[in-house]
Amino acid sequence: MSSSARRCASSSAERADVPAHGPVAGPAALIVVISGPGGVGKGTIVDGLVARDPRLWLSRSWTSRAQREGEPDDAYVFVSRDDFERRLAAGGFLEWTEFLGNYYGTPIPDVPSERDLLLEIELEGARQVKRSGQDVVLIFVLPPSREEQHRRLVGRGDEPGRIAERLRKAEEEEVTGLDVADHVVVNDELEHTIDQLLGVLALERSKRVGADQP
């Protein structure tokens, strides 16, 4: 790791000081963060949300993780650790983290006006975005059970060692997630979950309509 990247990467306390990057979206736009443990179905939920809500603008993350077999090429921008660190040192991420040994980060987005930025990220990054002082709604998604989460991780082709690690990590993430989230949703049935989330977005948007009026 380069020294400048190490300066940024050395601890989550330092990450708390990641500078706010000014407005990343139009003044009326929301930042919607979907977070939750691995295998909870965030990717599928986000695809469903984008298909049904044209106002959402989905950011594509960078990662140093290797592409999984069968994973679409556009799931991430797949980069080397060096490339990630170069962008990090140049201040090119809205948030970032190192998760189970790989880097993940949201490039500073260029959100079209009238759109809401949608992020699908883990909790440390979600907390950085919340701390940025922008208008953020953090939604934490839980699996219906640990057994179901395990089944989904196996189904998407994670290796057994990786699965055990992700399930262990999920225990920690759930404690923090329940504490910091604005809304918590259990992903028991996909269409039902998406309906619930669209309801949350409608509620949050309605709270902001006319909020600037005297």
Ligand code: 5GP
């Ligand atoms: P996976 O390796 O399963 O694709 O992702 C591992 C974790 O990283 C997931 O919880 C996923 O939501 C999260 N993640 C994906 N992109 C980003 C990102 O840009 N920033 C952060 N902080 N987490 C991300």
